[in-house]
Amino acid sequence: MKSEACMAPDLSRVYDVLVVGGGNAALCAAMTAREAGASVLLIESAPREFRGGNSRHTRNLRYFHDSGNRHLTGPYLEDEFWNDLLLVTKGQTNEELARYAIRESKNIGLWMEQHGCRFQPAMRGTLHLARTNAFFLGGGKALMNAYYACAERLGVEILYEATAEDLDLREGFFTSAAFDHRGARRTARARAVVLASGGYQANLEWLKQSWGPPAENFIIRGTPYDKGRMLRVMLDQGAQTVGDPRQGHAVAIDARAPKFDGGIVTRLDCVPFGIVVNRDARRFYDEGEEFWPKRYAIWGRLVAQQPDQVAYCLIDSKSIDLFMPSVFSPIEAGSIRDMAARLKLDPAALDDTVQAFNAATRPGSFDPAALDGCATEGIEPAKSHWARPLDTPPFYAYPLRPGITFTYLSLTVNRRAQVIMQGGAPAENIFAAGEIMSGNILGQGYMAGFGMTIGTVFGRIAGKESVRYVVERLKRS
Ligand SMILES: Cc1cc2nc3c(=O)[nH]c(=O)nc-3n(C[C@H](O)[C@H](O)[C@H](O)COP(=O)(O)OP(=O)(O)OC[C@H]3O[C@@H](n4cnc5c(N)ncnc54)[C@H](O)[C@@H]3O)c2cc1C
Structure with missing residues (x-):
């Protein structure tokens, strides 16, 4: 019945x-x-x-x-x-x-x-x-x-x-x-x-x-x-x-996600462990400001404010296992210049950004589970925690877009x-x-x-x- x-x-x-x-x-x-x-x-x-x-x-x-x-x-x-x-x-x-x-x-x-x-x-x-x-x-x-x-x-x-x-x-x-x-x-x-x-x-x-x-x-x-x-x-x-x-909940998600209904698997949690650059290969915000659950919801807006509303998170092989894997495979390259070519970014500009970032990192005891104080010095924007040089190939990148959750x-x-x-x-x-x-x-x-x-x-x-x-x-x- x-x-x-x-x-x-x-x-x-x-x-x-x-x-x-x-x-x-x-x-x-x-x-x-x-x-x-x-x-x-x-x-x-x-x-x-x-x-x-x-x-x-x-x-x-x-x-x-x-x-x-x-x-x-x-x-x-x-x-x-x-x-x-x-x-x-x-x-x-x-x-x-x-x-x-x-x-x-x-x-x-x-x-x-x-x-x-x-x-x-x-x-x-x-x-x-x-x-x-x-x-x-x-x-x-x-x-x-x-x-x-x-x-x-x-x-x-x-x-x-x-x-x-x-x-x-x-x-x-x-x-x-x-x-x-x-x-x-x-x-x-x-x-x-x-x-x-x-x-x-x-x-x-x-x-x-x-x-x-x-x-x-x-x-x-x-x-x-x-x-x-x-x-x-x-x-x-x-x-x-x-x-x-203009307010709402928006996170940075994988730019390869479908237009609607991609759900949680398109979210990327790698930001604190790497650097994020825009279309001009420039960093624009402190990637390690706070624990990720307290910061992930600002990254949608941050990416929305970048030219073409796109950004790229770069990490090296030291960090690939530190976050929940995304449904999309990372883009992989043996060098920063090769990565730039794969992402269609200016190779010299990306190289400069990574070198400047690496030079600004300081020795410290990296701890993904704590606000470890591994911070950069003398660079803008600073990275306040989990700042380690990107120096161990292969390098990995994820393209980011603003992912709107709700208004x-x-x-x-x-x-x-x-x-x-x-x-x-x-x-x-x-x-x-x-x-x-x-x-x-x-x-x-x-x-x-x-x-x-x-x-x-x-x-x-x-x-x-x-x-x-x-x-x-x-x-x-
Ligand atoms: C990927 C993702 C992950 C999330 N994870 C979490 C989480 O873990 N924890 C958390 O607290 N929040 C999370 N959120 C936010 C959370 O989903 C929302 O805050 C919550 O689900 C809102 O519930 P709701 O019932 O108001 O809206 P919804 O669940 O969106 O329901 C709205 C319903 O209204 C229907 N509808 C719309 N218009 C009409 C109409 N004109 N006539 C009839 N029906 C209509 C829709 O079909 C839908 O069924 C997440 C959101 C997303 C997108």
Whole structure:
């Protein structure tokens, strides 16, 4: 017998809650709302095989916990979490919402396990996250599959290949959504809506509005379905925005990655162990400023600011085994000049850059697991740690491009996850969760595992609050 969730939804009825989106935030909202007794319809743009948005590419999340457990090596308390956030955002965050999100994340791993998530035992490795971040066994894909299975068991109705195109709003009050389902225009009516449809990073035209033509050279690390349609509709309908359109999460990824959906395997973690040059064979930033998890998210922007939005990370054979291998093989050469020829860079310029860098390195005790203070002297930009001469062939290079993960321009929300309209009043029955509201908390910068924290926490809040709204409204009528 087909489960209820596999059957076509009944679009003649009025659902309690419509959830737009099919990633982590959407599923957390849908499961929570359904468990609270609501009828829930979830519409996901992607076909079933590609469901799960950016969330299916994830590996871990960060949450507040008082003590270590099977998958975390020690405590991570509110103040440390908050200070980590302050450091990366440089204060560009809404403290009330951010602290609320941190508190609400307390022991969230337990709730996730109750909904099918499996975590792997804490691991050591180059990411230094074993205490703060829990890793999903099987990655984000397994997490999404588990959540969909749980949502179906609970009776959430799910429609794939269903793209919300418009929202019918009367003075900020939601009544229905128009969506495309395999080429046919349909309408879903509901008493409340949760918008969990991600950022707009897959919409190159929108990115170009703030980045200009360089956006053409950006690679989108995740789903091609996050085009920001719901964000645009809400902005046109008078929702208040938060966040800078030029801010977002962008990492340096292998320039040979596909335009969309390359996922985690295209990321490169070699930067701290080598040097990075631009098209003119010049270094442009301190490659060893900090541990890589605290710096990887600035390198997308750094590469985006270089001519032609391209850069090259060079290492020598001493470092080839020090980082997680990329899916693409490195470009190999016996000398720096041969490497320049292979990368189509000016050989003399690259040779000069490497020689100047090598001359600026100082003897020290190199330690990839510590801020080892092996720094350059008398060179700009400096390299603060892990600076060793590039002198042991073969040499290796990886071409880099900006890889956009998600955008921060967002819908403003309150603690109930209600969308705030211009003028400051909340839209009673419109809630938002995940990337679409992440800019409330992430004004700039990023820390590993926090995207999933925001989606899980606000997904649950949106699920709970949408049902609370529906119950109160039904009582009133
Ligand atoms: C390669 C990669 C690795 C990452 N690793 C991590 C990690 O380890 N930890 C971490 O915390 N974060 C990570 N992130 C960031 C993380 O993926 C996001 O912060 C998080 O998944 C956002 O969840 P979401 O539900 O808001 O968006 P998504 O998961 O992107 O879901 C949005 C959903 O909305 C659907 N949709 C879009 N528009 C419409 C529409 N109009 N109608 C219907 N449906 C629509 C999409 O199809 C998609 O299913 C990573 C991202 C990438 C790309």
